[in-house]
Every structure is written in structure tokens, then in C-alpha cells.
Amino acid sequence: MPLNMPQVDDNNIWHPFSIQSEKHRNTYVSRGDGAVLFDENGKEYIDLVSSWWCNLHGHANSEIAEAISCQAKKLEHVIFSGYTHGQAVDLTQNILNHMPDALNKIFFSDNGSTSIEIAMKIAYQYYVNTGDTKRNTFVAFEGGYHGDTFGAMAIGASNGYHDVFAGLLGSCKFFKYPCITDGCDIESIESDVLGQIDDYFSSYGNTVIAAFIEPLVQGASGMQVSRPQFLNAFVKLCHQHNIIVVFDEIMTGFFRTGKMFAMDYIDDKPDMVCLSKGLTGGFLPLGLTVVASKIYKAFRSHDIAKAFMHGHTYTGNPISCSAANASYKILMRDATQRRIAKIEEFIRDNFYKLNTIECVRNVRTMGCIGAFDLSCNNDILMSVVNSLKNEGILMRPLMQRTLYWIPPYCITDDQMIRCFDTMFDVVSEVTKK
Template sequence: MTLSSRDRALIWHPFTQEQTAELPIVITKGQGSYLYDEHNNAYLDLISSWWVNLHGHANITIANAIHQQALKLEHVIFAGFTHEPAIELCERIKALLPPHLTRFFFSDNGSTAVEVAMKMAYQYWKNKGSSKRNKFISFVGGYHGDTFGAMSVGRRSGFHDQFQELFFESVTIPYPDTWDGDPEVEQKEYESLTQLQQLLEQEHEQIAAFIAEPLVQGASGMRMCRPNYLKQVVNLLQEYNILIIFDEVMTGFGRTGANFAFEIVDCLPDFLCLSKGLSGGFLPLALTITSNHIYEAFLSNDFNTAFAHGHSYTANPLGCAAAKTSLDLLLTAKTQSAIQAINSCHLQSLPDLMRHCKSLRNARVQGTIAAFELNANYAYSMKDLKAQFLTQRLLLRPLGRTIYLLPPYSITVDELNDAYLKIANIITNADLCVLS
């Protein structure tokens, strides 16, 4: 029996309709920007394996750091104990953050990092005597994870419809997603801000916090907004004393062109949620970072005011060792240069692709992320298109009608340019566009 068949007999895969899905491809190793299957076919990983892989697969520097840490301490309970890898990781990240973000809470995935921030925001107001603040504001299309709190603020993302009746109350405002040459962006932004203003005038005393994926809504199709618009949103919310949660699970660690997207927006969140690229794609790890002002609201002689939340693998030393090393690599001149090179390649190659393929629309780029959409009036199967990408050894995973590229920083300009050419040929040969 093949490995794929053995998998099918046992394993339930995420985001998969198991009855109609093809047998999974067995990956045996990774190296740099490539993944290799059991037949030694090499696939260029253009989505960083669900956006987690920063520096390429099987990075030897991170692997060695994990190995050395495993020889000393693999894990210890984090209630009442601590260890150097966790402390050093927080110190190094703190050095990159605004002075007010000083308190670090560990968890193990992006959904939970968001859940922690929401629970902290709610309990902060409760500890302060404002129990009426029990609602959250989010954007239409925002996706923040699959735990129930994260799903509640992602109710308008389209991913969680099966669970709507179990969600707590939250409110959404329109998201003015935009693209190159969008003639309606200013009107969309005006309408969104107007609706937010009206909402705050009526309900601000009931709002605990606002949560957003800054600049890029990932799972909803790499939908992008303009930095100045988001800054206006944050400024308006802060006028009403609303806490700000930035979900940078995907956008953190260079993805948007800066270390963190909030730097481009030029605003200061009360909570910062990090995961995915935090450990360079090696091990599950997450952080919820907040201010001393928030932290102090949980301090008293009464345990009921404490933040009673935790996980068995909180601050796992191996994950922290990976994250420390990944952060060191991120800050090198080599990686920073690679981030800029990816952005430049997107800015040059994506317009060429759009000119070549008339069935494409809404091109947009933010840092190392590029995205475009297929016109709705073309009949085709996204499943077949994805299969064609795999045939050309490109690992791409379209989000609805959106095709996006979010490669690891190990990719070369030649590899990325070649990928654009292959994408153009695939779309052309599938009769999905009219050549100019």
C-alpha cells in the first residue's frame, strides 16, 4: 500500500472535503525554496507552506539551534518556571517594537494568540469595572482563526457559517479592499469610516476592542487596504477609548515589507498577535504582546483578576530556540535584501502578467505578497488550475478566484521570474485569457 493510501485510511486533513479530494502528495524532504515528493519531483513553494516558512525549508542554522537546545532542555512547565530561550526571544522582539509593548504571553498557534488578546481585552475592562464592554469590532472578510472567539470576530469571512449560532455578538464594518488603479477606493474608504463613526457614536460604551489583519486580509483572498485609511480607523477608535488588536499572524516578520505591518500604518496597537513565521516554519509557537498598562489591570491579591489561561506547551524551549534564530536571520542584511528583491520582482513581473492575460484583474502588491484575480465571466475549474500549477511543479493554493504568491525569502529572482512565466503560460494554455 502506498503512503498516500495509508494516509487516506487514517488521516483527516484540514480544509478538505475528504470524499472528493485527490490522494495527498507525499513530501519526503524540503530544501531551500523547494519541497520534494516521494518521486523526487521538486515543487517551488510559492506560498511558504501556509505562510509559515520564512527562510526556506530545512534551514540548517535553525535546525542546529533546535538540536543544541534539545540536548539541554526540551520542555518545562511555564507556570512558576522560566528558561533562557523564552526570555531572550522576548527581549529580542521587544527591541523591534514601540516602547509600550512590553508584556509577552506565549501560546502555540495564531488562532490562540488572537483568542488570548480578545480574552485579555474583555477581562481588562471587566477588571476595570466596565463589564458592559463585551463586543468586538472587526472588518467584513476578516479571518482570525478557528477557535470560537476568533470565529466570532470572523463571522463575515465565509469560513465559519456552520457555527454561526454558537458565536458571541460582534459587529463588522466594510473593508475597502483595493488594487492597482482602483477608481473607487476613496469612496469605499469614506463609506467605511462613516459607518464606523456612526457605530461608535451609538455603541462605543459596549465595545471592548477592534481587531484587524493590518494591510492584508489573508485567508479572504489577500485583500489589501491603504495604510492611511487604516491609520484613520485606529485614530477614530482611540478617540473613543477602544482597544486595538492587530492580528499580525500572517503579516509579521517582513511579509509586508517592514518587520511588522503596523510600522507601515504608523500607529500603535494595544495588542500584537504573532505566530506562523515566528519560528521560521519549524515549530508551533505564538505570542500575544501587550502593554504594561493592560498587564497591570490584572494585578491584585485576588486570583479572580489574574489571566487564567495557558497551554501544556507554553513557551516550549525548542520553539523559542527556533524563533530566536529565525529572528536573527530575518535581521541580516542578506534577508532584508531578499525581501526587497521579492517586492521589486512582484512590482515588475505582475504588471507584465496582467498585460499578457486579459482574464486577470485587480493586481496588488504589499511587500513580499502579490495577488490577482480571475474574471468571473470565464468558465474554468480552480481545481484544474491548481492541478496545472502542480504539473509545472509550482506549489500555489488559490483562495477562491484569487491567485497569490507569498514565497520564502530564500527564493531567487530568477526562480520567481520563472514562476511568473509559468503562471502566464498555464493561464494562456487553459484558454482563461485573451492574448493582447
């Protein structure tokens, strides 16, 4: 650890999503290996949240590190307007292998929020380019989180994270996200929501630019799980009303839900898909917005006014793309696919055992994601989290009520068993007091 680390970190670094209280001291992480992070004393923490949901194959994965190193020695970056490179071409092919035929154009950027901004802007300009300038509102779901830039905040305005900026955000109509909770009548909730969306589109559909959804699992609002039946019906409804549908697969992509993409659970497909996080295996920032050719065609013109005038300096960065290609190669291997199936099975078979603990509510699982709520105050929740940390388990709560797993795929059976048993004991003990 650098000698002056606590002083500089305390005095000069402003960490994200962190209350700035004087008491707080960040844990210094010196290295990572597989699912484990090590602090300066060599204490181990099993990273059950994949360091903000992006690590797929473990920390410091040598294959991805090697690919990055090779690429850095060959071409570190190149302007992506008028120039291109092999890593972007390979990545495009890799991703298109898993997209429906109709989605065949990819716009590169450098994080999740920007891939969302791009989808919002492309949808809007699509209509402008086709002579429809009346559209002025987006549609999204309550609790949805799509990033922290202004456009992304507008379509996530109901999630509680962006309240301070409410007065500055663009227009968005929100509908209830029909997530599965203890004892709910999910079919009737879904049909109410679909009825409300249908009514809204019937009256105002011609003002809607696009509808955004986190498919199957809303992440930041607490790993809220909804059904593929709802997702399919929602996409169908949008298409009946000619509304562009955008799937935010930034968290759900790359087998988090058990399939490559959440859209693989349904028959009707979105018109745009946003990807980031797991895309590079958790090594480097990169965002992709995958666009249907029918939308892209409205931008094909000699008229500069019809061009999509958007780009970020590090758009399509070759080193980020090389990490993504290396991660994809590992992801597609039989051994990784077997691990993913094993993690899914472990989470499904074990998480519901938590229902025997008194204050546990709404246990839910979807693929490699497991979550539950605690009906206790935030101090107790934080005691649970701190006790888990003392036991060498990194979990971070959401919405002051939800604990969850979204582990790297390299996590071993022994690590999962140890984490689950410890978590069960800690939650039981701490919440009993």
C-alpha cells in the same frame, strides 16, 4: 515513502481544509530544501505559499534545525507558570526591539488562533478588572480571518469559512474592509467606512471590548490589500473613542508587507499585537500576544480573581522559542534584508504584467505578497492550479478566485523568473480555452 502510505493516508488521516471526496489523493512530500519541496519521485515543487505562509528562510534550514537540536538536548520543555527559561527571555527581547515602548508585555501560546483568543480574553478581562462589566461585543472587518477556535471564528464570522457554526458564535459588529480593487475610488470607500465606524462607536462604543484588524492585508479572504492611510485613521478613531485595537499580524508579521510589522507603516499604534506563523521561521508552532502596559496594569493584583487564568500545556516551549530566535537572527541579517527587498521589487515590477491577460482582475501587491483574481469558474481555476503543479509550482487558491505568492525569502532570482514566466503562460493558456 512508507510502503502503506497511500492506504493509511486515504483511510485514516483527516486533512485540514480539505473536501473529503474519495477521489482525492494527497501529494506525499519526502523532503524540502530552500524554497523547494520534493515528492516521493524526486519531483520538485517551488513553494510559493511558504507552506501556509509560515516558512521564512526555506525548508529544512540547517541553522534553525541546529538550534532546535541543541535546545532539545538541553531543555525540551518546562512548565511556564512559576518557571522560565533563556530562550523565552531572548525571544521577548528580540520581539520588543520592534514594538513601540507602550507594548512591553508578552503572553506566550502555541499558535495563531490561541494568540487571538488570548487577546480577546485579555481585552474583556481588562474591563472587568477595572469595574466595567457591560461590554459584550467585538468589532472586526468583513472577510477577516483570525483562526478556527470559537473566539477567533466569532470575529471572523463573515469570511465564509465558519458559516456552519454561525449559531454558536459570540457577538461581533463587522465593517467593510476597504481593499483596493480595479477602478475603485478608495478614498471615498475609506471615508464611508470610517464614518460608519465613528457613528457606531458614538452610539455603542461603551459596549465594545476590542476592535480587531488584519493590518494592510487580509490573508485568507484573498490577500486583500488596504492602504496605510486607512489603517492609521482607523487606529486614531478607535483611540478617540477609547477602544482597544488589536492587530492580527499573524500573517503580515516578519516583513511579509515589506516592513517588520504592518504597524511600522503607521504613526498610531495598536494596543495588542498577535504573532505566529513566521515567528519560528515555519519550523514549530508558537504564538505571542504582545500587550500594552496600560492594559497589563489592570491585571497586577494580589487578588486571584484579577489574574489571567489562561495557559496551554506547550506555552513558551523552549524548542519553539529556540527556532524563533534562530529565525530572528537570520531575518535580521543584511543578506536576508537584501533578499526581501529583491522579492518586493520583483513582485512589484512583474505582477502588473498579468493585467494583459483577459480574465485577470485586481492585481495587487504589498511587500513580498502578490495576488490577482481570475474571473473564471472554479473548474478552470483548478485547472490552472493543477497545471502549475505539473510544472513544479505550488500555489493554492483562496476563495475560489485568488492566486497569490508569499514565498520564502530564500527564493532565488532564477526561481522567481521561472515561476512568474510559467504562471503567466499557464494562466494565459488555460483561461483562453
